[in-house]
């Protein structure tokens with residue numbers, strides 16, 4: 001039986017790293033070269049072949065450039081290079097990680113990984129041959145991070161069409177495109193009133209009302225994160241507003257529900273109250289990063305005769 005012997009590349013042991021990846025520690029051996037910026041790492045890596053290349057990310061604004069750099073290295077330098085991204089502060093959404101991996105990174109190390117664990121992870125990709133397919137056009141990868149350029153209330157038919165398009169986009173990950181949830185308001189609350197409490201912030205989060213339900217689609221939200229997302233979106237616990245909810249998160253389920261929704265005739269769509277379609281500002285409330293909190297404001301009632309109570 002014949003064995004293919006992979007020739008070791010001369011630079012296989014080299015590590016080209018951004019300085020911040022080491023948190024101020026000195027280079028770990030003669031093989032390490034440390035650079036001040038990702039740009040400098042990239043320039044050095046352009047003539048490398050099998051080296052380990054370590055970039056860092058600490059804010060959202062760096063993601064796109066990093067994606068371009070990783071894509072260029074992987075396409076031009078081949079599959080022996082080990083490309084690692086270390087997240088320094090929490091700045092990557094799951095979709096951002098997917099983008100970087102899609103561009104050709106071997107590994108993305110999350111921000112809360114200690115340095116020593118990070119170094120072990122870097123060891124784990126040594127001698128690895130990158131196997132996944134990287135498209136020639138990076139635009140293909142970038143466009144899938146924001147497939148839906150809509151936010152907030154949509155008319156019933158527009159909503160159905162938007163979700164239908166997402167479900168039929170072959171570039172998006174199977175069964176990981178988002179969560180759809182239908183909420184039925186508690187007795188006494190009309191669905192158009194419930195809608196005024198629904199304040200999605202993230203581009204790609206849309207909802208509609210009809211058939212006495214509020215239906216939302218949260219792009220790329222995972223089912224286990226649904227409550228986190230709903231806490232960001234509603235200023236009150238959803239259990240106080242809605243008595244019943246139904247959830248769909250697999251492609252097949254969502255598609256089937258959209259087919260049913262598309263069959264609902266226009267006379268059962270509900271028109272939003274005018275206030276919902278106007279500005280969407282939250283009054284007297286702050287978001288503490290987990291949920292909305294209203295702070296009471298003192299008001300003095302006027303003691304003048306005939307004064308208007310506040």
Ligand code: C2E
Nearest residue numbers: 092093094095201202205218219220221222225228229232
């Ligand atoms: P987190 O706030 O705890 O949210 C965890 C996950 O819940 C998110 O993972 C996402 O899948 C889902 N999620 C939360 N809020 C929303 C929402 O309003 N709409 C939708 N569609 N999904 C939502 P993801 O995307 O991987 O983000 C991970 C963490 O990164 C978040 O944890 C948060 O700490 C941070 N993050 C992401 N995007 C932003 C942002 O635009 N602003 C801020 N301040 N932090 C963000």
Ligand code: C2E
Nearest residue numbers: 060063090091092093096145200201202203204232289290
């Ligand atoms: P966007 O995606 O339309 O999100 C708008 C706002 O929704 C965010 O404002 C934040 O207040 C809220 N938000 C959305 N998702 C989350 C979440 O998962 N957790 C929390 N806690 N809040 C969330 P912010 O933070 O000022 O961000 C403004 C814009 O900057 C975002 O617009 C997005 O385009 C970009 N951005 C922020 N963080 C990230 C990120 O981690 N990854 C990516 N790809 N973009 C981000």
Ligand code: C2E
Nearest residue numbers: 235236237240284285286288290291292293294295296297
């Ligand atoms: P609640 O507990 O009956 O409080 C009603 C309102 O009183 C709150 O509306 C808020 O305006 C004020 N309030 C009560 N406790 C505090 C406080 O410790 N600090 C401040 N600054 N204001 C307070 P809000 O914020 O819209 O909350 C509505 C409901 O959501 C609350 O009704 C409670 O059921 C729940 N909630 C909100 N934040 C928290 C929290 O941090 N912990 C718990 N357990 N529940 C909370």
